[in-house]
Amino acid sequence: MAQAALAIRNLSKAYAPGQFVLRDLSLEVAPRGVTAIIGPSGSGKSTLIRCINRLVEPTAGAILFEGRDLTRLKGAELRRARARIGMVFQEYNLVERLTVMENVLTGRLAYVSPLKAWLRRFPPEDIERAFRLLDEVGLSGYERQRADSLSGGQRQRVGIARAIMQQPRLLLADEPTSSLDPKTSVEIMTLLRDLAAGHAIPVLVNMHDVELARRFADRIVGLAGGAIVFDGPPHALSDARLAGIYGGESWLH
Amino acid sequence: MPSAPGSAAARAWNRFTPAERLARFAVYLAVVAAVVVSAATVEFIPEFVYDAPEQMRDLLVRMWPVDFAHYPRGVHAALVETLHIASLGTLLAVALAVPVGLLAARNVTPVPALNYLAKLVLVSSRSVNSLVWALLFIAVFGPGALAGTLAIAFRSIGFVGKLFAEACEEAHPGTIEALAAVGAPWASILTHGYWPQVKPAFWAIVLLRWDINVRESAVLGLVGAGGIGVALNTAINLFQWNRVAVVLLAIFAVVIAAEILVTQLRKRLI
Amino acid sequence: MLPPNFEHWDAILKGLKESLEIAVLASFFGILIALPVGLLAARNLMPAWVSWSARALIAAARAFHPVIVAILFVKAIGFGAIAGIMALVVASVGFIGKLFAEAVEEISLKQLEGVRATGASFAGVIAFGVLPQVLPRFIGFSTYQFDSNVRNSTMVGVVGAGGIGAPLFVAFQRFEYDVVCAIILAIIAVVFLAEVISARVQRIFGA
Numbered sequence: 001m002a003q004a005a006l007a008i009r010n011l012s013k014a015y016a017p018g019q020f021v022l023r024d025l026s027l028e029v030a031p032r033g034v035t036a037i038i039g040p041s042g043s044g045k046s047t048l049i050r051c052i053n054r055l056v057e058p059t060a061g062a063i064l065f066e067g068r069d070l071t072r073l074k075g076a077e078l079r080r081a082r083a084r085i086g087m088v089f090q091e092y093n094l095v096e097r098l099t100v101m102e103n104v105l106t107g108r109l110a111y112v113s114p115l116k117a118w119l120r121r122f123p124p125e126d127i128e129r130a131f132r133l134l135d136e137v138g139l140s141g142y143e144r145q146r147a148d149s150l151s152g153g154q155r156q157r158v159g160i161a162r163a164i165m166q167q168p169r170l171l172l173a174d175e176p177t178s179s180l181d182p183k184t185s186v187e188i189m190t191l192l193r194d195l196a197a198g199h200a201i202p203v204l205v206n207m208h209d210v211e212l213a214r215r216f217a218d219r220i221v222g223l224a225g226g227a228i229v230f231d232g233p234p235h236a237l238s239d240a241r242l243a244g245i246y247g248g249e250s251w252l253h
Numbered sequence: 254m255p256s257a258p259g260s261a262a263a264r265a266w267n268r269f270t271p272a273e274r275l276a277r278f279a280v281y282l283a284v285v286a287a288v289v290v291s292a293a294t295v296e297f298i299p300e301f302v303y304d305a306p307e308q309m310r311d312l313l314v315r316m317w318p319v320d321f322a323h324y325p326r327g328v329h330a331a332l333v334e335t336l337h338i339a340s341l342g343t344l345l346a347v348a349l350a351v352p353v354g355l356l357a358a359r360n361v362t363p364v365p366a367l368n369y370l371a372k373l374v375l376v377s378s379r380s381v382n383s384l385v386w387a388l389l390f391i392a393v394f395g396p397g398a399l400a401g402t403l404a405i406a407f408r409s410i411g412f413v414g415k416l417f418a419e420a421c422e423e424a425h426p427g428t429i430e431a432l433a434a435v436g437a438p439w440a441s442i443l444t445h446g447y448w449p450q451v452k453p454a455f456w457a458i459v460l461l462r463w464d465i466n467v468r469e470s471a472v473l474g475l476v477g478a479g480g481i482g483v484a485l486n487t488a489i490n491l492f493q494w495n496r497v498a499v500v501l502l503a504i505f506a507v508v509i510a511a512e513i514l515v516t517q518l519r520k521r522l523i
Numbered sequence: 524m525l526p527p528n529f530e531h532w533d534a535i536l537k538g539l540k541e542s543l544e545i546a547v548l549a550s551f552f553g554i555l556i557a558l559p560v561g562l563l564a565a566r567n568l569m570p571a572w573v574s575w576s577a578r579a580l581i582a583a584a585r586a587f588h589p590v591i592v593a594i595l596f597v598k599a600i601g602f603g604a605i606a607g608i609m610a611l612v613v614a615s616v617g618f619i620g621k622l623f624a625e626a627v628e629e630i631s632l633k634q635l636e637g638v639r640a641t642g643a644s645f646a647g648v649i650a651f652g653v654l655p656q657v658l659p660r661f662i663g664f665s666t667y668q669f670d671s672n673v674r675n676s677t678m679v680g681v682v683g684a685g686g687i688g689a690p691l692f693v694a695f696q697r698f699e700y701d702v703v704c705a706i707i708l709a710i711i712a713v714v715f716l717a718e719v720i721s722a723r724v725q726r727i728f729g730a
Contacts, residue, residue, distance in 0.1 A: 053640055076644075083642030093637030097655045101266055106651050107641050114646030118654075120268045131264045143266060159637075166641055276727045288551045291544035295608070296685070301601040308599040380714045384590070384678045385707055388695050392703070472590045476681060476692070489594060505586050 004028040004064075005170055005202045006052070011061035013047050013226075021047045022226045025061070029170070029204055034193055036213040037206040039223035040246050045206035048223070049174045052204070053085045054078060066169060083110035086163030086201070088192070090175035092155040094147040094162070101143035103158050104130045107165025126165075133161040136198075137191060153184035160192055164199060171196050173205035177212065185209070189216045210242065316498035323496045328484055328503050334398055335480035336507070338473065339466040342405025347459055350375075350410045354417035360429075361421050361447065371414070379411030383469050387478040398479030405466050405473070413462055420454035421447060456522045460515045467511040471504045527708055528701035531690075535709050538680070538687030543713065545607045545686050546676040550669045552608075553615025558661065560616055561623030562649070568627065581624070584617030589675045593684040604685030611672045611679070618671070619664045623657070626664075630656040662728045666721035673717040677710045 006029040013022040021044045029035050037045050050056035052063055054070060063070040065081065073081050086107070094103045108126045109117055116122070122130075134140055137157040147155060156176060163171055173192060177185035193216050196203045207213050213220055214234040222230030222237075222245035230241050269277065355361050357371035381389075386407045390400035429446040437445070474482020481504060488496040529535070563569055564577035593610035600606045630653060638652035680688020687706060694702040 055636060055640060079642045079644060081642070082640060085640075085642075087637075087640040089633070089637060089640075091633055093633045093640075095634045095638065095652060095655050096631070097659075098651070099268070102268070102651070102655075106638055106643070109638065109641055109643035109647040109651055112647075114644060114650050117647055118650040127266050128264065131266070144270075162637075162641070280724055280727055284551070287547045291547040295541065295544045295548065295604045297605060298601065298603065301603070302605060305600045312595070312598055377711075380674075380711050380718075381707070382674050382678050382710075384681060385691075385710070388691075388703065389707075392695075392700055468588050472588045475590065475594075476695075485591070485594075489598075501587070501591075504591070508586055 003031060005031040006204070007064040008048075008052075009062040009064065011048070011051060011063065012059045013044070013051055013056065014059050020059075020226055022051070022058075025227060027221065027228065027231075029202055030219075031202055032197075032200065033218035034196070034203045034205060034216055035219045035221060036217035037204070037221045037223055038208070038210055038213050038245065039206075041208070043223040044226040045208075045223055046174055049087075049172050049204065049206055052170075052172060053082050053087060079110060083166055084169050086166045086168035086171045088156070088159050088163050088171070088173040088176045088205075090178050092147075092152075092159045092179075094155055094158055096146070096148040098147060099143065100134065100139060100145050100147060100150070100158050101127075101130060103147050104133060104161045104165050107162045110166070130161070130165060133164055136195060137161045152180050153188060156180065156184075156188050157191065160188070160195060164195060164201070167199075168201055171201045171203045173203060175206060175208065178208065185212060186215075192216075210237075312494065315494035318495060319498040319502065320493070320495035321499055323499050324503065327487075327496070328481065328500055331474070331481040331484040332503050332507060335470045335474075335482075336467070338398055338401040338405055338478075338480050339463060339470040342402045342470065343409060343459065343463045343466050345402065345406035346409030346413055346462070349406065350412075350414035350417060353410065354414040354421065355443075357414060357418035358421035360424065360426070361443075371418075375411040375414045375418075377411070378407055378409075379415070381408065383408035383473065384476055387473050387476050391477055396477035396479070401470060401473040401478035401480055404478055405470055408469070409462050409466060412465075413458055416458045417451070417455060420451045420458070423454075424450040453522070457519060460519055460522075464511050464515045468508055471507075525704060526701065527705035528699070529705045531702065532705075534690055535687065535706055538690050538706075539677075539709055539713055541604055542676040542680070542686035542688070543673070545604050545611065545679070545684075546669065546672040546717075549608045549611030549615060549676070550665070550672050553612045553668065553672070554619060554665045556612065557616045557619035557623060557665075560620045561661075562627060562653070564620060564624035565627035567630070567632070568649075568653070574624075577620070578624070581617055581620040584613045585621065589614040590678055590682055593679040594682045597683045602683040602685075607676060607679040607684035607686055610684060611675055614675065615668050615672060619661070619668050622664045623661050626657045626660045627653060659728065663725060666725050670714070670717050670721050674714055677713070 008025060008027040011022055011025045012020055014020045025048065037048065039045050047056055051058045052065075052070065054073070058071050061071065066084065068077075068081065070078075070081055095106065098106075102120070105120075105122050105126065108122060112122055112126075131143070134143060137160055139154065139157055139161070142150070142154070147158060150158065159176075171192075176192060177188050180188060189212055192203065192205070205217075214237060217234055220230065220232065220234055220237050221228055222241065224245050224247070229245055230237065267274070353371050353374055356367050357375060359365075359368055362368060362371075383404050387400055387404035390403045394400050394403070424447055428450070429442060432442045432446045470480050471485075472482050474480045474484065475486050477483070481500060485497065485500045485504075488494075488500060560577050560580060564574050564581055566574045569577070589610050592613050593607055596606035596609045600609065634656060635648065635652040638648050643651065677687045677691075680686040680690070681692045683689065687710060691703060691706045691710075694706065
């Protein structure tokens, strides 16, 4: 890869000394397309995603993004880097008592002074863009609804709009469909893929649904025991490979 | 609410609807007006305030050294009396508040007239400050701990009764309906249906009020209703600041001890 | 004691007005101080040394009954409404600060994480992640404290800290019980009014 959007070098993470969740993991993410991380529960998928924007502190290794090592950033520099990385959560993580519009505008908090944010004095172009994004995610007219009045699928649409609102150079998604029913899951993944492609943002998503990963990802990374055991296009993910990731074969049939 | 998609040009957005904004603006305006008017008319003597830090220091200097020798002679008995006032007052209040609270709970007593009457009793009890209750009872019974105990009790009825009634109203109707369906008498429905459900809330309310009453009973003596407030008042009137200090320390210790005790008991009981 | 003697109604009105002024100013400054103190005392947002200092301040403010605090301020600042205001500011910081800190400690951390991941500054996280979750409760505590300040502002006069308490205590010491009765009735009316206003304000702010 000539110019990766993200390069992870020898990343390790141990929550308790000696108990590694991620071991010496290296991965590069292309500047376009959807990369899906699959793997059994506890394989470190979520930890990997959260290490990138430092919601979880890595133990060792480097994460290169826009020419800087994210693991070394502090304070304002870290916040500036986070502002360039959008994130979509499994349980949406919207602020429940705020309206849809306020939740989407949260994506601009890094660029607005706290006082103006508190008074909801966002620049008109931000508000205009938030309206357009709400149209794009199919929530036109919902701007005044409170987040806690929405269904799961609608909330995740707001979550995606909030992440894109940041105008990020990378989009992380931590099990974005695990709290949703199968039909809504497909709708959300379609939206995520198309929106990211439209805004030219590479996506790194972890998911436990292999079929969904095959259907939407351009590249699949299989994680087991904190290390990469598969890396390739969806069609290369054979049953034998799957058995290698998840262990055993009986669940396949 | 929905706006047509595509009408993209410069859509405005505000957090609140115009009516909400108006109501909030009215409240802000009222607050600002109240503060400005109060600040403009309240009696304010700048010299006193400039002087305050020095006066404070002077007060602390005079409190030192704390006259601990005074504690066994003039403070201990008053402190014990304060605890008695608080505890007896709370007991009396609970005894009176439980029947009133039961009458106020709409699901226990489905008679609106009785609910209303009971709520009136509770509201009147709460809207009179315990110092005012103390003044009233001193007028009737003369100065002393009796007036203090009754003052604490009458102020607490409203508090305990209101919260107890609310706890009863939150009781799950399932068990109660089941008991009523098998023809259980009214008393059994209370003891077997309601009591197990409201018991944790009941003890929490009683402990909370006792904690408050320990603080409140410490000031009743200022108007002559017994307890450690009398010792405080005497020491202040005689300008014996090192004795004031020991009284304040005693109150502080009891308040902290009461809070710790209540926290521990609450963990055990609830 | 009965019938109440309203002969000195102008004095009663003056005393009540001063009591209300004490309550309004004490609530205003008390709430203003309690908001940051309560945030600083929340153990889930602040480093331990900050939250423990703030907690110590809150505990000290809560230790004594407002009337006792008023005595100390009367000795330090002299007789009058300012001492009463200071005493009730202390009480307000203690009460609201404690409950508000507890409310902040109960917020959902997921919602906070969502805001933090956007790269928002600490103040931004407070404004968008924390306050929306706790503001309704803060307004509830504040209006309750305003009620409480109105009640206590009628009593700090007993120790010389301004308001209706002074004429009440004087009448009581002179055994003018009909005047005492009139003043108490006036106090109850004001306390009632304050409760009605607080309930209305809470509804407007969705608390």
